[in-house]
Amino acid sequence: MKAHYGYKDGSGDYFIIIDTDKCNGCQKCVEVCPYGVLEIIEDEFDIEGGSMAAVTEEHRKKIKYSCGPCKPITGERKLPCVLACEAKAIIHSW
């Protein structure tokens, strides 16, 4: 499942997309995120349970700003969360 967290406003699309089929809940993204944007939640989508990464409720409405410092306008872009995820489960829409 592709879980989209974020929003769209007049200036653009701001979504962090977690591919829950790839995510194994290893928590590495949570550990490297400097601003507490990510968390591990219980998988409440199916009867099997398990855990997976998600964007915290607090940051969902402002991720454009929360992730801003990780996204320099010029130069090479290195998002700590994306680099930490071996499963390649995290995508940023912007």
Add this chain to the structure above:
Amino acid sequence: MSDNPEEFWRWREYRHTTPDMDWHNAKMITAGVDIGSVGSKAAVMLDGELYAYSAMRTGGVSEETAIKAMNWAIEETGLKTENINYVVGTGYGRVNVPFAKRTITEIACHARGAHYIYGPTVRTVLDIGGQDCKAIRCDEKGKVMSFLMNDKCAAGTGRGLEVFADLIRTPIEELGKTSLNVENEPQPVSNTCVIFAKAESVALLRQGWQKEKVSAAYHLAMVNRIIDLLTKVGIEKDFVVTGGVAKNPGIITRLERNLGIKPLEPKLDPILAGAIGSALFAKALYEKELGLR
């Protein structure tokens, strides 16, 4: 329930039991309770078939609402909460359902419930709830493939419509219909914020716009916002709408017009999708507990 004619936002609360069904013959009795920000729904299923249900307004204390909704659903059936094999809670207040063994997110429950109500051809579910709006893509089993939730602002939600109903003094259940009584669609009001949308509506009323026209502008703004959300996850047929706002023809007609896709007609009240979905998850969980799956 109040009969106060000044409360334009109030929608009808109700319960129902399916005739010709007897819980004494059921192998599995499961239930789902969906505690939404505005409405709470309970559904009881006998071997996976819908038996009894209720829909009421969420009160100040979620636990009490959960008990009330459940008791109301089984009222007149002779069934007691103890007779129910497995209960799943869903909705934003899902952790506050005291007798639920598990919780499942409303996103999964709406997809499952839509699959039950509309059948296996459903691929896109739009759920417009009291305080958020979700676009869900699912497979032929009702399993979620992709979802997007917009909870940034109340514009485009049931609560926003309730506020608007009060503002133009039109009962909520007639709001959508009367908004279609315009010859041409006006320009939509602001669709980024419920407070702006309300302020603009007040200004239009002051300029002497008819209620219906202001309402059309408000509905159109909401629809534009919803379409934005839908295009992000992608719309695939069949398309359905669940949640309380699914009953508003002012929204449904405009969605159909502007998307060029007609949503399927519901066989059951689409406000129940979350509760039905959670009762189906309860059945699956109970089967798992019994070692049947």
